[in-house]
Amino acid sequence: MSEQAARRPGDVQLVAEAVTFGYPGRSVLDRLDLTVSPGDRIGLVGENGAGKTTLLGVLAGRLHPQGGTVRRHGTLAVVEQDLAVGEGDTIGTLVDATSAATRAAAADLQAVIDCFDHDGGDVGALSAAIARYEQLSAWDVDRRVDEGLSRLQAPRDRERRLAELSVGERYRVRLACRLAERADLLLLDEPTNHLDAGGVEHLTAQLREWTGGVVIVTHDRRLLDDVMTAILDMDPAMDGRPVLYGAARYADYRFARDQMLRRWRARYRAERKRARVLAQRLDASYEGLSDEWRPPKGSQPHRRATRARQHVKAADRLIERLEAQAVEVPLPPPALRFPDLPSVPPGYAGGALLELRAPRVAGRLDLPGRRVEVMPASRLLVTGANGAGKSTLLAALVGALGLDRGARTVAPGVRCGVLAQEGPGEHVPTPRGDGPTAFDAYARHALDLLEAGALDPDALVPVAALGLLTEADLERPLRELSIGQRRRFDLARALLAAPHVLVLDEPTNHLSVGLVDELTAALRATSAAVVVATHDRQLRADLADWPHLDLGG
Incomplete structure (x- = not known):
């Protein structure tokens, strides 16, 4: 870790030294160090699968490190995503x-x-x-x-x-x-996922006044700004280690992170270029050495052979020096490659793609006299307190929930991509074991859509083309993926059929902050219609220019 967070005097609440942990065939934590003192509020960020939730489990004592030690002082309170x-x-x-x-x-x-x-x-x-x-x-x-x-x-x-x-x-x-x-020590995993605006405000006030140490896994960019004193990025830096950024604001962290990545990539490109030049020089030297074994008549073969061998030895030494000084750069986390989605189905005759009129679901949603319509390439931001009916409205809009009153209409041939607040991937049990791979589950979903007439085979979006999961992740059993990786899988499922309408319920839940930034930009640019329901304060600010439906509550 390249930096240490500023710490106030007093007893430390937690010390993790050289902590190592992994699952069969996959290392997650490698000699990680972390110190948490009273008043420290450390946000854990990084790509899905980088080990944030695993680290929290180790710090809490639920998981036992395979190397290193964790020492805690005082009382401990933990709220993890999976609650027994x-x-x-x-x-x-x-x-x-x-x-x-x-x-x-x-x-x-x-x-x-x-x-x-x-x-x-x-x-x-x-x-x-x-x-x-x-x-x-x-x-x-x-x-x-x-x-x-x-x-x-x-x-x-x-x-x-x-x-x-x-x-x-x-x-x-x-x-x-x-x-x-x-x-004395508070450990939280994605605490804002299930909170509305009032709940986040209460949580923020409590955390800012916390006298002990706090470690939080979060994708909430506003919470990072409002609460954290430091950010621990679990994605490896140039030396292969996580980095503790003293910058408390998300924008400062991203700037420092981006600068580091630019230096890293520039050095990597320079070394690869130098390696190519030296490899060409080595090839030429060996070729010259080979030519000396049958020198032309009247030449000085021994002198030429000796000189050629000297060139080869010099090139070999340069190659050895380069390899000794080289920086091993692992593959960067995959970037989101959002597909080019269609705006309208073939033969579109005009009008709304989806429409709800005066929808009512007993005890959950009642909008008398209201009409919710989704036009081609339109945008809609849905907000409201917990229990106001946001998820119910979205489920009714896509036909996943029947109405007690009102009417739903859908234009012929319209395909919907749906990301529910708790998607199918999130219901997979977490213990490791056998089961369908992520790729197999994606293929099964494609076949189900095809049988239902909800998929055009010529418009299918391959999961490997999205950059949401690596090839290695796709070959792993779905249950072995982290909650964040399973959320990525659910997002990929929503895009599989190249939908004309994307309906996303709390799309930032469990995703890494980097992917949230990429997804936000993609949703603003796509040709498909988009409906988003969210409590995420930063996402709401980023989409503030969209038409807005507030269900109150």
Whole structure:
């Protein structure tokens, strides 16, 4: 790691030294170092599959490093993307566990006070117990939990079983409880994925005031700006190591990252050019040496052969020196190659490609007197709080959900590409094992679309042409891909049929910040119609000039 984040005095919360971890046949972390002190708020970024979630699991103790050590000081709170749920666990189970830690601090303080000898008591122990009690604000934990559940739009019924909640609801309950704990070290994986604008505002305020250390995996560019004191880029730099950027703003990080990549590529090009020149020189020298074995009559063959051999030795030494000094540059992460999508189907007769009139889905969406239409090459940004009906509207628009009232019309031959908030790839179990490869699953989806008459074989978009997954990733079982890589797979599925209409629900969830930038530019430029529902504040700002449908809530 080339830099160290500025750290405030005080005990470190976490030290990771030379941490190494990998899965069978694939190294993920290689001798990684990281120090987190009180007040540090470190954002983990990098391409999907770079090891961000794996690193968080190692730091949390859920995964054991195969090399190196991780030392933690103080209490720990973790909210990962995959949340284990016990059969009988309820919301009350999480709330009670949260209160238990702070009540233990209160009990410890009371015990110290009760046993304190005013003549010769341990003042240090008393001071430590008071400081711990005040740090946790133990008297206020019930209010904090209640406020967190409310501000994060999480269910609050203590009797509801966690297994009955949606992924987003379970995450919000767990996040509210962990924030209320005020642990010394807080580890979060993509915390804004399931939050609306009000929830993100509450989370941001809590993180900015956090007195302990914080490590967050995030694609949220605005959160990086508002909260982080440093950014750890898990993508390797020129020396093959991750880089800790002290720049707290996303734009500063991207500028520094881009400058580094430009220097890296320039050096690589210069070395390849030098290698080609030396290789040509070596070939010419060997060719000259070969010619000397049958010199023309009257020449000085021994002198010429000796000189040729000297040239070969000199060229060999230059090649050896070059190889010793060479920089091994791994393949850069694949760049998004967005396909050229069509605007209208053959024989298009005019009018809307898709249209909803006065749609109503009982208990989820009701837009009396409203018409939502998607014209060729049009744009629509859909916003609203959690529960306002954004996902329901998008599902009804593409025909995946029936209406209790209203009407849906679709122009003949229109193909839709759909990226749901939780796509098929995200439901694949995470344990490693056998199963269809990503390529096989993509081919199966193509056959399903073909059988349904929703695919023109001449317009199929090959998954390998998109730059979303490497060839090695496509040959791996789908369940072995990271959550972010599976999200890339779901995006590729949405593009497979060369759709006339793209409907994307929270498209930035789980994607790397670099891919989010590329996707944003592609959505603005594509010839297809695009409908996007999102809470992502930066994406909303980037698409602020699009027609806007706010469902409120």
